[in-house]
Amino acid sequence: MNVQPVRSNYTGPTLSALTQRESLPCDHCASRSLGVCAPLDHKGLASLVAMGGQRRWDKGQVLYIGGEPAQAFYKITKGIVVESMMLADGRRQIVAILTVGDLCGYPLRQGRYAFTGLAITPVEACAFGAEKFSAYMGRNVQFACAVADHVSERLTQATIGRTVVGQLRSFERVAHFILEMEERVRSSGPVELHLTREETADYLGLTLETVSRSFSKLKHMRLISFASAQLVTVLDRKGLREVAWEGLAKPATDKYRRSSMQPGAPQVAALPA
Amino acid sequence: MNVQPVRSNYTGPTLSALTQRESLPCDHCASRSLGVCAPLDHKGLASLVAMGGQRRWDKGQVLYIGGEPAQAFYKITKGIVVESMMLADGRRQIVAILTVGDLCGYPLRQGRYAFTGLAITPVEACAFGAEKFSAYMGRNVQFACAVADHVSERLTQATIGRTVVGQLRSFERVAHFILEMEERVRSSGPVELHLTREETADYLGLTLETVSRSFSKLKHMRLISFASAQLVTVLDRKGLREVAWEGLAKPATDKYRRSSMQPGAPQVAALPA
DNA sequence: CGGGAACTTGATCTCGGTCAATATTGGTGG
DNA sequence: CCACCAATATTGACCGAGATCAAGTTCCCG
Numbered sequence: 001m002n003v004q005p006v007r008s009n010y011t012g013p014t015l016s017a018l019t020q021r022e023s024l025p026c027d028h029c030a031s032r033s034l035g036v037c038a039p040l041d042h043k044g045l046a047s048l049v050a051m052g053g054q055r056r057w058d059k060g061q062v063l064y065i066g067g068e069p070a071q072a073f074y075k076i077t078k079g080i081v082v083e084s085m086m087l088a089d090g091r092r093q094i095v096a097i098l099t100v101g102d103l104c105g106y107p108l109r110q111g112r113y114a115f116t117g118l119a120i121t122p123v124e125a126c127a128f129g130a131e132k133f134s135a136y137m138g139r140n141v142q143f144a145c146a147v148a149d150h151v152s153e154r155l156t157q158a159t160i161g162r163t164v165v166g167q168l169r170s171f172e173r174v175a176h177f178i179l180e181m182e183e184r185v186r187s188s189g190p191v192e193l194h195l196t197r198e199e200t201a202d203y204l205g206l207t208l209e210t211v212s213r214s215f216s217k218l219k220h221m222r223l224i225s226f227a228s229a230q231l232v233t234v235l236d237r238k239g240l241r242e243v244a245w246e247g248l249a250k251p252a253t254d255k256y257r258r259s260s261m262q263p264g265a266p267q268v269a270a271l272p273a
Numbered sequence: 274m275n276v277q278p279v280r281s282n283y284t285g286p287t288l289s290a291l292t293q294r295e296s297l298p299c300d301h302c303a304s305r306s307l308g309v310c311a312p313l314d315h316k317g318l319a320s321l322v323a324m325g326g327q328r329r330w331d332k333g334q335v336l337y338i339g340g341e342p343a344q345a346f347y348k349i350t351k352g353i354v355v356e357s358m359m360l361a362d363g364r365r366q367i368v369a370i371l372t373v374g375d376l377c378g379y380p381l382r383q384g385r386y387a388f389t390g391l392a393i394t395p396v397e398a399c400a401f402g403a404e405k406f407s408a409y410m411g412r413n414v415q416f417a418c419a420v421a422d423h424v425s426e427r428l429t430q431a432t433i434g435r436t437v438v439g440q441l442r443s444f445e446r447v448a449h450f451i452l453e454m455e456e457r458v459r460s461s462g463p464v465e466l467h468l469t470r471e472e473t474a475d476y477l478g479l480t481l482e483t484v485s486r487s488f489s490k491l492k493h494m495r496l497i498s499f500a501s502a503q504l505v506t507v508l509d510r511k512g513l514r515e516v517a518w519e520g521l522a523k524p525a526t527d528k529y530r531r532s533s534m535q536p537g538a539p540q541v542a543a544l545p546a
Numbered sequence: 547c548g549g550g551a552a553c554t555t556g557a558t559c560t561c562g563g564t565c566a567a568t569a570t571t572g573g574t575g576g
Numbered sequence: 577c578c579a580c581c582a583a584t585a586t587t588g589a590c591c592g593a594g595a596t597c598a599a600g601t602t603c604c605c606g
Contacts, residue, residue, distance in 0.1 A: 093439045109429055137418055162438060209564080481552090485553060558598100565591095
């Protein structure tokens with residue numbers, strides 16, 4: 001759909017000017033070694049950078065709108081972006097929470113943004129022209145693999161999210177959310193949630209009141225405590241995990257099909273060639 | 274995570290034997306021109322095929338189990354596979370419905386299957402060794418792009434699914450499901466659902482009773498009719514679409530942030546380089 | 547045909563949504 | 577620095593969509 005491998009021998013105008021070792025904004029970039037930039041050498045980086053530039057948005061500003069023609073993808077260097085889908089009546093599903101190192105605006109759907117990107121903090125990002133980005137994928141295997149890798153990770157995240165929303169009770173979803181946000185920052189001490197109760201609700205498929213009640217419930221269960229509404233301390237990580245995710249996977253080796261079935265080793269058979 | 278680009282000059286043992294124009298199982302494969310095989314020429318195809326072989330499973334058999342070490346990916350040539358995640362207490366979320374041309378078992382999470390694959394009809398598939406598959410990605414840009422493309426498509430699907438489960442009412446979800454299954458087969462006439470009510474429930478985050486009631490409701494609304502429980506005729510596609518998806522996207526140019534916000538054009542500013 | 551799986555329908559209960567009233571927080575200007 | 581106000585969060589009361597429990601019915605498949 002969105003990726004158009006280009007095998008031609010590309011001789012872009014911007015590339016030659018930058019192949020020498022000269023300073024790139026990337027040299028001081030917090031996102032340099034993350035995500036799709038990680039496998040690139042100086043030259044590769046230079047040609048990618050030549051595609052776009054740095055931009056910034058204030059909290060509350062929209063980066064791009066789902067359904068509109070896409071000019072650029074963004075790799076976040078600062079702040080937090082949420083991607084969402086909306087229904088005509090205003091219902092909103094937040095489908096991803098993205099931070100430093102994450103690529104956003106990608107993938108496209110028929111040349112248009114699939115989701116809407118919103119800055120929920122001040123955001124800085126590096127912009128890549130959409131067509132050039134795709135063309136570069138077609139020329140650089142490592143870059144293409146890095147993109148595939150990144151999208152794979154997002155697919156896994158999205159799928160877990162679907163399971164959370166589809167199967168967990170309200171306070172289980174909130175417990176999972178807390179652990180997810182803790183994981184994201186990878187630092188000990190209190191966890192900054194960043195999302196308002198309303199945004200959290202739209203992320204978890206609940207209402208803001210239910211989210212608030214679930215937080216309170218977890219607090220009364222002595223699993224968490226609050227410094228402020230946005231700053232949570234995990235008191236009992238083990239307990240929280242049990243609530244959050246009643247041990248996904250590690251299944252009891254039957255009941256993949258709920259009722260009648262004969263699991264048995266998959267039988268192998270050669271097909272008529 | 275799962276993709277390990279390998280840039281080395283590969284000289285596999287099986288490759289040389291197959292580079293001449295000789296017959297491949299692919300020549301008669303229904304899945305030849307679909308998905309990740311599409312961009313490959315005879316030689317590329319030959320080396321991919323050399324990685325695995327054809328296999329088959331009966332209805333109800335498990336192809337692979339989430340959390341277990343992965344040996345192979347499968348590209349479906351016949352039948353339907355559902356991928357799911359399970360919770361310890363038996364709750365199950367079906368996260369994908371895959372058919373001819375789809376790759377399954379991919380992506381991996383730390384070398385292990387992320388989801389569990391189950392054949393819900395008799396299934397035939399072409400197996401690719403997992404490491405060799407990744408290595409081949411690192412050698413062939415077009416293949417890597419095709420994989421990225423495929424994963425991107427699945428990400429979009431997963432995200433839409435998350436929105437369906439997170440935001441739609443029960444009968445709206447079922448309406449969406451019917452349209453999705455219709456889309457999938459791309460042929461006029463009655464739509465074969467393939468999933469039991471229980472599987473549909475696990476896909477939509479409902480119970481089988483609610484799914485059944487929702488089907489009945491849509492029937493009484495004269496939007497669909499049944500030849501059998503598995504065979505649906507869409508009587509009013511427009512009406513069904515309105516129920517299914519109250520016009521996702523095409524948003525009213527505000528309310529990305531529900532309350533206070535000043536959308537305004539994203540302001541551009543150069544960062545200190 | 548016979549039996550079991552799959553499906554439908556009904557009665558009741560409950561979790562989470564809705565509506566509404568405070569409480570708290572944080573940002574702004576006096 | 578404090579007071580004020582709007583935005584955000586909490587809590588309560590009530591209601592309803594969907595889950596749960598429980599019969600029946602239909603449809604396959606041997």
